[in-house]
Amino acid sequence: MITALLYTAAGLLLFCLGLWSFLMHRPLLRKLIALNVMGSGVFLVFVALAYRGPEGAPDPVPHALVLTGIVVAVSATALALALGRRLEEAERD
Amino acid sequence: MIDTLALAITLPLLGALAAVARPRAARAIGLITALVTTAGVAALVIEVAQFGLRRTDLGGWGAPLGIALQADGLAAALLAMTNLVALAVSLYASDYFGDGPIRRHFWPLWLLLWAALNGLFLAADLFNIYVALELVGLAAVALAALTGTREALTASLRYLLASLLGAITYLLGVALLYAAHGTLDLGQLANAIAEGPVAWTALVLMTGGLSIKAALWPMHFWLPPAHGNAPAPVSAALSALVVKAAFYLVLRLWFGLYDTAATLAAAHFLGFLGAGAVLWGSWQALRAERLKRMAAYSTVAQMGYLFLFFPLLAAAEPGAAREDLLAALVLFALSHGFAKAALFLAAGHIQQCAGHDRIAELSGTAQRLPATTFVIALASVTLIGLPPSGAFTAKWLLLSGAIAAGQWWGVLVVLAGTLLAAAYSFRLLGRAFGFEPTPYRCITAVHTEVPALALALTATLGLGLAGDALWTLLQVGGPR
Amino acid sequence: MTGAALRAFVTIAIALAAGVLWWVFSLALLEGPGERLAPLAAEALPRSGVGNPVTAVLLNFRAYDTLLELAVLLAAVLGIWASGPPDRGFAPAEIVLAGLVDWLVPLLILAAGYLLWVGGQAPGGAFQAGAMLAAAGVVLRLAGTPRAGLPRGDWQRVLVVAGVAAFLAVGLALMAIGHGFLTYPPGHAKWLILTIETAATLAIGATLAAAYVGGSPPDGPPGEDRA
Structure with a gap:
């Protein structure tokens, strides 16, 4: 249980650090990284929820949710970067 | 065995795939898919009305291991509105984009958005809602950026960042509920959730995330530029449907999942934010210089009215009075969906013909585009809340509920919002009926006006008269 | 303040x-x-058709989530295509890098195939394998192949929809013969899952690589697929 609590705490800390960074910084890249840090925090919380002691096999459902979440996060980041690059070009013209 | 719940999602998805694979035929594929999807969803809505709650366990595992789709009266009502509006938007878009270069990007994304919206209304699983929300979000952002102008790109990026922040916050709330109850199924969670700090924090996280996506004031900052700079059919879908889907989820959480645990103080807080939205959104709509900006700020205000219902619903005892309030809320949401879509489609028409949408220079629109002006007038009837529109009935019930509950601030907000809505609508119509000639450079084909006109007529006449059917439909297993 | x-x-x-x-x-x-x-999940695992519990959740118990997730990936790449043509890419690789790439890319593809197959029993599966394929694409583009090894327009479009298409084909076919959407009949789950996973691997690899290229794919043969 201590292990799960520690990893949950680490995940929540990442979420809050990401949120702070998202609100405090203006550049797109910073905000995107901040969002990804927040996402990693939530995923870490899910992984901690799956932990069932050194003997028990982990709960596969949160693991699967995290895999799904990662792909979604990658997709969103890719779209944001493409739009950001397009915006930079539009501003240069 | 034909599973209409699964078809509501898979039909538009199939269309999207076909449109990606055959871009040259995207328009034909899009139109066929729109018709077939609407027919499929009509079958589903009729099933719900006739046989009651529909539920299907995808994969045959059943909750909590598997994912279920579920349609009750509330879901059916919003599905019906969404698919009718989407059909009209598709018909309009096939003329608007024609054979231009954007059409090959528009159709696949639009059909993906449609599938995701249907999926959201039918979702019965908290994590599945997250995935569907992200699909709605990414497709909507990509559509909003289609024009590729600097303004549209800036607005879309801001929309994307806000949308992602909302989704990730929502997901943390889901993690908390899974930690506490070991299931993601809405029905099982509704039985398991007990009042306490865990339930509260999860509700705050999920509501917080969703209200960014529903553009609840003061988290609406992303909406006016995104909706104002998108191509007209996209603006119509974003304003009429996408924010409505996020609001639908908030409603489900508060009065389906959390029924016993939702307390008055928190509902009042949401109500105050809604009041802020009504006043601020209406005021900004009155000051807007461009027609599409005006319509976008009007969406902020109209979303505010929906949240004004929350304190009344939380205070009402279960029973007829509460069901009336809930039905009024849904009626308001549906009316706004039809009317705002009509308004944006009309705005797109004006923009195409005049080459701009600056309200101050729209004099003479009534002579040049009589049907379009008529659509704007009809939509305004609903946005102001005049009889015989459904919005009038809804506002009337909202007002009487607020008076009965002694919430005088709510009454004042509704009255002020209505006056402001009348002011911004008449400012626009006054211009449109002006006599100074303005150069308009197109001849309108009659059939291009039909979708917007049909939507406006549905909002103003259809929903005003179909109230009874809606009341009956909402009795089907809705949130109590 | x-x-x-x-x-x-x-x-x-x-x-x-x-x-x-x-x-x-x-x-x-x-x-x-x-x-x-x-x-x-452990109790249902023997009936899922795969031995790896995470794959069982992703491709069987919660397969619908995975279907929507592939649609999210598709939406992202469509949005990227809509944003315009890609950059020119990088200068062709010098001899040392080119030699390395000649080795690395086949190895990555082989590793992807292994990950896909092993995912049925152990950690691995379509996403890990797709990511490997995409990595091969990224390496190719960095070494100066502008299209990152992806086929021309038409086939590239077919590849990116393959995952969702396989899911829908299997799901709707099962619904048509009376099993319910994405409800695998007992005994057939393994091969149906492997079919979907194979298509999903190709789609994920192609989609991620296309996202990395970052612009709409070039048109197909003359006369086909022109904007």
Whole structure:
């Protein structure tokens, strides 16, 4: 249980650090990284929820949710970067 | 065995795939898919009305291991509105984009958005809602950026960042509920959730995330530029449907999942934010210089009215009075969906013909585009809340509920919002009926006006008269 | 409020929120069900058609989530295509890098195939394999292949929809013969899952590589697929 609590705490800390960074910084890249840090925090919380002691096999459902979440996060980041690059070009013209 | 719940999602998805694979035929594929999807969803809505709650366990595992789709009266009502509006938007878009270069990007994304919206209304699983929300979000952002102008790109990026922040916050709330109850199924969670700090924090996280996506004031900052700079059919879908889907989820959480645990103080807080939205959104709509900006700020205000219902619903005892309030809320949401879509489609028409949408220079629109002006007038009837529109009935019930509950601030907000809505609508119509000639450079084909006109007529006449059917439909297993 | 005061306020508010979150999550973990869905998943695993519990959740118990997730990936790449043509890419690789790439890309593809196959029993599966394929594409583009090894327009379009298409084909076919959407009949689950996973691997690899290229694919043969 201590292990799960520690990893949950680490995940929540990442979420809050990401949120702070998202609100405090203006550049797109910073905000995107901040969002990804927040996402990693939530995923870490899910992984901690799956932990069932050194003997028990982990709960596969949160693991699967995290895999799904990662792909979604990658997709969103890719779209944001493409739009950001397009915006930079539009501003240069 | 034909599973209409699964078809509501898979039909538009199939269309999207076909449109990606055959871009040259995207328009034909899009139109066929729109018709077939609407027919499929009509079958589903009729099933719900006739046989009651529909539920299907995808994969045959059943909750909590598997994912279920579920349609009750509330879901059916919003599905019906969404698919009718989407059909009209598709018909309009096939003329608007024609054979231009954007059409090959528009159709696949639009059909993906449609599938995701249907999926959201039918979702019965908290994590599945997250995935569907992200699909709605990414497709909507990509559509909003289609024009590729600097303004549209800036607005879309801001929309994307806000949308992602909302989704990730929502997901943390889901993690908390899974930690506490070991299931993601809405029905099982509704039985398991007990009042306490865990339930509260999860509700705050999920509501917080969703209200960014529903553009609840003061988290609406992303909406006016995104909706104002998108191509007209996209603006119509974003304003009429996408924010409505996020609001639908908030409603489900508060009065389906959390029924016993939702307390008055928190509902009042949401109500105050809604009041802020009504006043601020209406005021900004009155000051807007461009027609599409005006319509976008009007969406902020109209979303505010929906949240004004929350304190009344939380205070009402279960029973007829509460069901009336809930039905009024849904009626308001549906009316706004039809009317705002009509308004944006009309705005797109004006923009195409005049080459701009600056309200101050729209004099003479009534002579040049009589049907379009008529659509704007009809939509305004609903946005102001005049009889015989459904919005009038809804506002009337909202007002009487607020008076009965002694919430005088709510009454004042509704009255002020209505006056402001009348002011911004008449400012626009006054211009449109002006006599100074303005150069308009197109001849309108009659059939291009039909979708917007049909939507406006549905909002103003259809929903005003179909109230009874809606009341009956909402009795089907809705949130109590 | 001045900027500094606002920053301090936000910082303090988030710190407080962090404390509350940790307290609440500890409550949920200590008082909540220790088991959650793990026993159910373990009990259903033999009927899922695969030996790896995570793959069972992704491709069977919660296959619908995975279907929508592939649609999310598709939406992202469509949005990227809509944003315009890609950059020119990088200069062709010098001889050392080119030699390395000649080795690396086949190895990555081989590793992807292995990950896909092993995912049925052990950690691995369509996403890991797709990511490997995409990595091969990224390496190719970095070494100067502008299209990152992807086929021309038409086939590239077919590849990126393959995952969702396989899911829908299997799901709807099962529905048509009376099993329900994505309800695999007992005994056939393994091959149906492998079919979907293979298509999904190709789609994920192609989609991620196309996203890395970052613009709409070139048109197909003359006369086909022109904007």
